[in-house]
């Protein structure tokens with residue numbers, strides 16, 4: 001298995017897959033781990049070009065990011081899982097809801113859109129990263145990730161994420177920009193048949209409440225919840241994020257599935 005992943009939580013519990021955003025790693029989910037592992041076996045993995053997950057030989061696509069999750073499920077021998085992804089991870093979840101719904105019970109997609117940004121914007125960012133490295137992008141990222149108030153109150157947390165991005169693999173980041181440049185699931189929304197919680201940040205400048213509203217308008221079984229946060233909402237408001245995620249997953253039968261098991 002070439003995807004860099006780790007498993008936490010009770011072996012008998014239902015599997016919940018967590019998928020990170022562009023420029024972060026699976027450590028992003030640390031604030032959620034204590035609460036989630038009380039109910040789930042949690043599989044965190046690093047998206048292509050992030051952490052120790054290598055890039056494929058061919059240009060990276062959203063379909064590859066989705067296929068990686070199916071490969072992970074096959075690798076750990078799980079037929080059906082729950083899924084939560086943020087930003088590019090949320091887009092990966094929507095692709096799975098469209099193209100592999102039989103492998104999932106339900107999805108939570110946070111701070112995402114069926115079409116994130118524009119082709120030109122992602123191509124320009126990939127070009128910047130390839131020519132100048134990740135430093136300029138790492139310097140600009142906190143303002144896209146967090147509100148000014150959060151940055152002022154939590155400089156250590158923000159700097160740790162920005163420093164990790166500055167030290168990450170530039171080609172891995174640029175390849176994901178390439179995948180995002182081509183990714184557009186707007187016409188696929190009506191075919192996303194599994195239940196989907198759509199978490200939006202009220203102050204998110206990247207994937208807006210309007211983007212989240214569009215998902216819920218067109219996907220057949222999607223519900224919107226707005227958090228008092230910017231883009232990395234699971235970091236900005238961890239308790240509210242986790243509580244809403246657990247509430248949704250338990251409504252989809254996740255708690256019953258675990259508690260009905262014998263040990």
Ligand SMILES: O=C(O)CC1=CCC(=O)O1
Pocket residue numbers: 020021022023086087088089116141144206231
């Ligand atoms: O623009 C950013 O850096 C935030 C972001 C967009 C897609 C993603 O995964 O993160």
